[in-house]
Amino acid sequence: MGADVKLAKRLEAVSVSPTLAVMMEAKALRERGVDVIDFGPGEPDFNSPDNVKRAGVAAIEANLTHYTDTAGIVELRRAIAARYRDGADWSADEVITGVGGKNVLFLLSMALLDPGDRVALYAPYWVSFPEQVRLCGAEPVVIPAREEDGFVPRAGALDGLGPLKAVILNSPCNPSGAVIPADEVARFGAWAERTGGMLISDETYDSFHYGPGAFTSFATLAGRLRDRLVLVNSLSKTYAMTGWRVGYALGPKRIIDAMKKIQSHDATHTAAVSQAAALEALKGPQESVAAMRAEYRRRRDAIVAALNGLRGIRCQTPPGSFYVFPNVTGAMQALKAPTSVEFGRRLMSEIGVATVPGEAFGTPGHVRISYALSLERIRAGMERMRTLLGSKDA
Numbered sequence: 001m002g003a004d005v006k007l008a009k010r011l012e013a014v015s016v017s018p019t020l021a022v023m024m025e026a027k028a029l030r031e032r033g034v035d036v037i038d039f040g041p042g043e044p045d046f047n048s049p050d051n052v053k054r055a056g057v058a059a060i061e062a063n064l065t066h067y068t069d070t071a072g073i074v075e076l077r078r079a080i081a082a083r084y085r086d087g088a089d090w091s092a093d094e095v096i097t098g099v100g101g102k103n104v105l106f107l108l109s110m111a112l113l114d115p116g117d118r119v120a121l122y123a124p125y126w127v128s129f130p131e132q133v134r135l136c137g138a139e140p141v142v143i144p145a146r147e148e149d150g151f152v153p154r155a156g157a158l159d160g161l162g163p164l165k166a167v168i169l170n171s172p173c174n175p176s177g178a179v180i181p182a183d184e185v186a187r188f189g190a191w192a193e194r195t196g197g198m199l200i201s202d203e204t205y206d207s208f209h210y211g212p213g214a215f216t217s218f219a220t221l222a223g224r225l226r227d228r229l230v231l232v233n234s235l236s237k238t239y240a241m242t243g244w245r246v247g248y249a250l251g252p253k254r255i256i257d258a259m260k261k262i263q264s265h266d267a268t269h270t271a272a273v274s275q276a277a278a279l280e281a282l283k284g285p286q287e288s289v290a291a292m293r294a295e296y297r298r299r300r301d302a303i304v305a306a307l308n309g310l311r312g313i314r315c316q317t318p319p320g321s322f323y324v325f326p327n328v329t330g331a332m333q334a335l336k337a338p339t340s341v342e343f344g345r346r347l348m349s350e351i352g353v354a355t356v357p358g359e360a361f362g363t364p365g366h367v368r369i370s371y372a373l374s375l376e377r378i379r380a381g382m383e384r385m386r387t388l389l390g391s392k393d394a
Helices: 009-013 018-031 050-061 074-083 101-112 128-135 182-195 253-264 272-283 287-307 329-335 340-351 375-389
Strands: 095-098 118-123 139-144 166-170 198-202 229-234 247-250 367-370
Touching: 009 128, 018 340, 050 272, 074 095, 074 247, 074 272, 095 101, 095 253, 101 128, 101 198, 101 229, 101 247, 101 253, 118 128, 128 139, 128 166, 166 182, 182 198, 247 253, 287 375, 329 340, 329 375, 340 367, 340 375
Parallel strands: 118 139, 118 166, 166 198, 198 229
Antiparallel strands: 095 247, 229 247
16 A cells, blocks of 8 residues: 555554454464463363364355355344343344454444444453444543452443443453442443443353352343343353354344344355354353363462462452453562563563553553463463562562
8 A cells, every 4th residue: 555545544543452462472472482371362272162063064064155144044043042031032133143242342333333422331341342432433431440349340430421322341351350240230220221321241251150159141131121232242252162253242123233234234244154053052062161161260260379479469369251360560560560561571571471461451550361271381371470570478
């Protein structure tokens, strides 16, 4: 492209995904022969379940390789709706599938947001939330969630912020692992009823909730907030299907139809083969999900204990997701690193450990560490950090 050709101004407010940037930096180091222990990617280290892979192969052999409905095959949309039958009665016409949860959220932003609209987000937030809002010309209104409160978003923090078109919530949260409890879900519902604002609930990690108690989905509000709630999810994490790219949304038919209109001019639909695999994932055996959850919990407990033994780090035990989000301000001071970005660079360059800095999530002084890698690698990474930072009892 010639130097005189100007890019769209909307890109001036948007940065490249920091999580993908860390992944590419780690990849570059590995290509130079460095053994990098990569705590950066938000991707399961498990493979897709065998029954899901077989369904994909069978779809190819059956020539299910042509166009489908823009919203997705009706059998898949019915299976998605059935997943929430205990809390809601969404129909297939109130479901859309997309090319991963990120794509579905972007379709939703395009369908819902106008320039000048204000959208509340709680920090720490997933990296793409504010960028997608900005790409639509809307304004992200960032509300800090309190570390001493386990980073749980509180509905009361919305009071006094002025008109809001929507609030985007993520429970269990990437990056903090925070889970919104049932009473707070109800308070957000009351806010939507009182103000007319939209609730957008990203529940991508809902299968990885470790308690105490059961996970409360915002689907429980669907009966009273039918026109004010959109729920977004993905098969990427629950079924280790990141590369298949299948996400979905459930919500008011008017909004789902608007998302379909946009998708008809974008990706057209999710890949037909991926849809067939997704249908098997939802309707087939679920033992793989339980096994992953048990293993993630074991890793979580190990990594939290190890991090809390390191000088300058304190780490809460998150009730969900497969991330921890430790406070590293003490370790930053010890290394004379002025930001968690610089702290992460020191970990990468000096000991070959990759993390994602808290600035990417709107919460400096922290790093996101994924425990979606083997216990052996987790322990090796923690030992490298101990050699750099020292132990609390040393």
